[in-house]
Amino acid sequence: MKQFEYVKAGSTQGVINALAQPGTKIIAGGTNLVDLMKRGVTAPDKLVDITHLPLKDITATSGRLHIGTLALNSIVSENSLVQKKQPLLSMALKAGASPQLRNMATVGGNMMQRTRCGYFYDTTLPCNKRQPESGCGAKEGYNRMHAIFGTSEKCIAVHPSDMCVALAALDTTVIIAGKKGERKLAFTDFHKLPGDTPELDNHLAKDEIILGIEIPDNNFADHSYYLKIRDRQSYAFALVSVAVALDISNGVIRSARLAMGGVAHKPWRLYDAEKALAGKQPSVPLFEQIARGAMQGAKAYQHNEFKINLASNAVIQALKVASGLVPA
Numbered sequence: 001m002k003q004f005e006y007v008k009a010g011s012t013q014g015v016i017n018a019l020a021q022p023g024t025k026i027i028a029g030g031t032n033l034v035d036l037m038k039r040g041v042t043a044p045d046k047l048v049d050i051t052h053l054p055l056k057d058i059t060a061t062s063g064r065l066h067i068g069t070l071a072l073n074s075i076v077s078e079n080s081l082v083q084k085k086q087p088l089l090s091m092a093l094k095a096g097a098s099p100q101l102r103n104m105a106t107v108g109g110n111m112m113q114r115t116r117c118g119y120f121y122d123t124t125l126p127c128n129k130r131q132p133e134s135g136c137g138a139k140e141g142y143n144r145m146h147a148i149f150g151t152s153e154k155c156i157a158v159h160p161s162d163m164c165v166a167l168a169a170l171d172t173t174v175i176i177a178g179k180k181g182e183r184k185l186a187f188t189d190f191h192k193l194p195g196d197t198p199e200l201d202n203h204l205a206k207d208e209i210i211l212g213i214e215i216p217d218n219n220f221a222d223h224s225y226y227l228k229i230r231d232r233q234s235y236a237f238a239l240v241s242v243a244v245a246l247d248i249s250n251g252v253i254r255s256a257r258l259a260m261g262g263v264a265h266k267p268w269r270l271y272d273a274e275k276a277l278a279g280k281q282p283s284v285p286l287f288e289q290i291a292r293g294a295m296q297g298a299k300a301y302q303h304n305e306f307k308i309n310l311a312s313n314a315v316i317q318a319l320k321v322a323s324g325l326v327p328a
């Protein structure tokens, strides 16, 4: 591993100032960054440890749940406000990684974690995300875990997070700070599709820090479900996941939020499905129709065609559970 400098940040402004120096990176829980450094995928000159900053709070104010960037995945998933107001987030977090990892992983680090594409991790293989213009090994290679939506000629990797799928569904806002002060960004606009610049995962500038997230209150708590399909029951990334949040009253879906994970370079929100569900009574034929529509535009590669069927069935199952038609 390359030698690097390590400093503890004393303030948010100190982090922003430090990030202005090229080759500087934030470290939070370190559960992704340190792996990437050990494998030579990334080689920062300087790490700024932000774990001592006061950005861990989880508070409810004026119709929103605010979660600081340094709140640990384990703490967020067990927090009583999160469980009461946003159970979908708690379910998604508990589906991720392992208890030990969740005890180190932070909200901001989870959002910024990099793809698990094997071609990205193996520095002897081509990868446009790791080394721009070196090619995409996955496209013609072993692409079983890869994307079926929103791919480009340059990259077919998926975003690996579970938490982010729930946050995309829940209309979350990201709070960011940089040289010009604070700004807010819709969570669904935070991550990006690969396009011609797969080396960039999101719209955070190099000298910005995530301060936290805000989730608006909603009526989804009684009808939320996160379904994760993976090769092992624990400690495995999603082949496909589905986050569903429904507001149901008097047997009618008043509004719906749906997003999929494991299928695209960013959490894949199903806006058309949400519109099609509103005003309808939950039923299996409706959910089958929704799932068929959700798969429109899916494009499979040599080894991941199974994902289209899997994702479709996962959407149906998650809707059935969230609406109460079947138990979890």
Ligand SMILES: Cc1cc2nc3c(=O)[nH]c(=O)nc-3n(C[C@H](O)[C@H](O)[C@H](O)COP(=O)(O)OP(=O)(O)OC[C@H]3O[C@@H](n4cnc5c(N)ncnc54)[C@H](O)[C@@H]3O)c2cc1C
Pocket: 025, 026, 027, 028, 029, 030, 031, 032, 033, 034, 035, 050, 069, 095, 096, 097, 098, 101, 104, 105, 106, 107, 108, 109, 110, 111, 112, 113, 160, 161, 162, 163, 208, 209, 210, 211, 235, 236, 237, 238
């Ligand atoms: C074996 C294993 C299995 C896993 N399984 C899953 C899984 O099933 N589902 C899942 O969702 N995740 C899984 N993960 C990933 C895990 O959730 C992430 O590693 C973790 O969330 C990263 O958080 P961290 O605080 O450790 O980030 P770090 O490793 O410290 O940082 C990651 C990146 O985020 C940046 N960063 C951190 N905080 C900020 C901030 N506030 N502002 C700007 N940039 C920031 C860092 O610079 C770095 O680039 C797994 C990880 C491992 C090792």
